[in-house]
Amino acid sequence: xxxxxxxxxxSDLYLDLTNRIRAQTGTSGPQDVMKRYINIxxxxxxxxxxxxMPWAERQAVLITQPAYSTGxxxxxxxxxxxxxxxxxxxxxxxxGVNNTRKYGxxxxxxxxxxxxVASVGGDTSITLSSRFxxxxxxxxxxxxFEDEYDLAADxxxxxxxxxxxxxxxFTLLPRNEFRMNFIRMQTPGKPTACSIADRPPSGNTxxxxxxLFNRPTDQAYTIPYSYITKYLVVSSAGTAQEEFSADTDExxxxxxYRHVIVAKALYWAYRDRRDDRRSGEANQEFVxxxxxxxxxxxxxxxxxxxxxxxxSYFSRARRPMSxxxxxxxxxxxxxxxxx
Numbered sequence: 001x002x003x004x005x006x007x008x009x010x011s012d013l014y015l016d017l018t019n020r021i022r023a024q025t026g027t028s029g030p031q032d033v034m035k036r037y038i039n040i041x042x043x044x045x046x047x048x049x050x051x052x053m054p055w056a057e058r059q060a061v062l063i064t065q066p067a068y069s070t071g072x073x074x075x076x077x078x079x080x081x082x083x084x085x086x087x088x089x090x091x092x093x094x095x096g097v098n099n100t101r102k103y104g105x106x107x108x109x110x111x112x113x114x115x116x117v118a119s120v121g122g123d124t125s126i127t128l129s130s131r132f133x134x135x136x137x138x139x140x141x142x143x144x145f146e147d148e149y150d151l152a153a154d155x156x157x158x159x160x161x162x163x164x165x166x167x168x169x170f171t172l173l174p175r176n177e178f179r180m181n182f183i184r185m186q187t188p189g190k191p192t193a194c195s196i197a198d199r200p201p202s203g204n205t206x207x208x209x210x211x212l213f214n215r216p217t218d219q220a221y222t223i224p225y226s227y228i229t230k231y232l233v234v235s236s237a238g239t240a241q242e243e244f245s246a247d248t249d250e251x252x253x254x255x256x257y258r259h260v261i262v263a264k265a266l267y268w269a270y271r272d273r274r275d276d277r278r279s280g281e282a283n284q285e286f287v288x289x290x291x292x293x294x295x296x297x298x299x300x301x302x303x304x305x306x307x308x309x310x311x312s313y314f315s316r317a318r319r320p321m322s323x324x325x326x327x328x329x330x331x332x333x334x335x336x337x338x339x
């Protein structure tokens with residue numbers, strides 16, 4: 001821990017908070033509370049800041065997959081087990097992913113229903129999410145396609161709230177608007193719009209974040225996109241993580257701004273631990289700091305300017321003999337650039 005420098009590590013932050021409210025140090029109870037306040041404050045200051053967190057921006061590349069229809073399939077009415085002949089469903093393709101995957105869609109024998117893949121048991125075995133409602137099929141044709149894809153494991157939210165990708169080819173829509181404007185299509189092509197969707201947790205307690213396109217992709221498209229990471233802390237070994245754990249962990253927040261975390265936590269400590277009116281002062285300190293941090297990082301943003309109405313004056317000055325307006329005015333109209 002540094003005693004004279006800027007707050008750097010987790011221990012710097014929670015000990016500074018402990019000292020500010022004059023809580024007892026060296027005991028696990030109060031210290032654990034201070035640690036919790038610091039972790040909550042770190043998450044809280046990253047909520048609702050839109051594009052004003054350049055330190056948390058990350059880039060990734062999404063590669064879409066073409067449709068797959070090699071071989072034939074058989075399935076009984078009312079069953080969820082799909083059996084393939086001459087298929088390679090569990091084999092990696094040229095892009096390093098299997099030809100079929102969980103959450104992919106299937107159209108069987110040219111039908112109108114889309115069946116979602118629940119799991120892939122092998123090259124010739126797929127389990128559907130819902131039971132097959134049509135007549136029993138034997139050696140029938142099929143088409144597999146994907147209209148949604150996993151996002152980066154640390155994806156929290158997009159950077160741009162209008163376009164998903166860096167090339168600005170895919171309009172990003174709210175979930176309700178996306179559902180109202182687009183139906184589930186079966187014809188592959190190049191998408192034009194998308195939305196962020198959440199799938200149930202798999203293997204842990206985190207929701208699986210995916211991007212849902214308005215139509216299945218017909219080929220492999222390379223889609224670079226930017227996002228805000230949910231990993232706001234880095235360990236001393238350089239490993240990104242969601243929150244503080246070890247004393248040597250450091251936040252992604254640049255060093256000159258890190259004391260704002262304590263200012264936010266101090267508000268809760270005064271309010272909940274002390275019932276102290278200084279909680280309002282601490283909150284005002286945080287607001288002032290965070291506004292300055294936001295302004296410090298909004299490079300290229302338009303600023304308020306004074307724009308006098310001089311267009312008409314310039315136009316008349318270029319044609320002084322046109323007779324459109326008199327050349328002599330009274331009062332202060334000329335000085336005020338109204339003539």
